[in-house]
Amino acid sequence: AAALSDSQINAGLKEALSVGARRAVELLGTQGGFLDDASVRIPLPGALDSAAKGLRAAGQGQYVDEFETTVNRAAEQAVPQTLDIVQGTVRNMSLEDVRGILEGGDDAATQYLRQHAGPQLREAVLPIVSSATDSAGATSAYKALKGQADGLIGGLGSLGGLVDTNSLDLDAYVADKTLDGLFVKLAAEEKAIRANPAARTSEILKTVFGS
Secondary structure: OOOOOHHHHHHHHHHHHHHHHHHHHHHHOOOOOOOOOOOOOOOOOOOHHHHHHHHHHOOOHHHHHHHHHHHHHHHHHHHHHHHHHHHHHHHOOOHHHHHHHHOOOOOHHHHHHHHHHHHHHHHHHHHHHHHHHHHHOHHHHHHHHHHHHHHHHHHHOOHHHOOOOOOOOHHHHHHHHHHHHHHHHHHHHHHHHHHOHHHOOOHHHHHHHOO
16 A cells, blocks of 8 residues: 555545445345345344244245245345445545555455445435335235234234334334345455455556555
């Protein structure tokens, strides 16, 4: 870093983040980007995760599958909208921030984004997720799943005592998990750019990180 000019450092790090964000969003924003990737797949919330085994054993696995699919599809619809926010945060980074990231660990840039853009990302993503979960039928799928779980437990006590449909903010749950998935992929892309010359797809990245 000491041998590079400020403009090179600034341009290189910002491009690295921009490239990593674009790749991460492209991976997650396709059909199956969340659903088919165990590292980011959104699970059932709370006690329903435990109830899923009972539902499957009782032949009601379709309710579990429907909910998991609709929630993950909603995340896949919502995550492309994060790219502009991430790239805007990157553009506004100071040179001091950039130098610290360059000299930091494999996920220093990702941690910076989580700290500085996380709240803004969540605020921006939440209404997108809300629309996506609604259009994907996630809320109705959740209510159907919970209803089946409550019925399965029956006389042993309703699952409602553990998971209240009305108290769970499903949109917030999906939004948080969507961002968790985004940061997982951002960290992987950042590590690749730092460690793998093949991932450095422009001259400025090769200059800053080596070729």
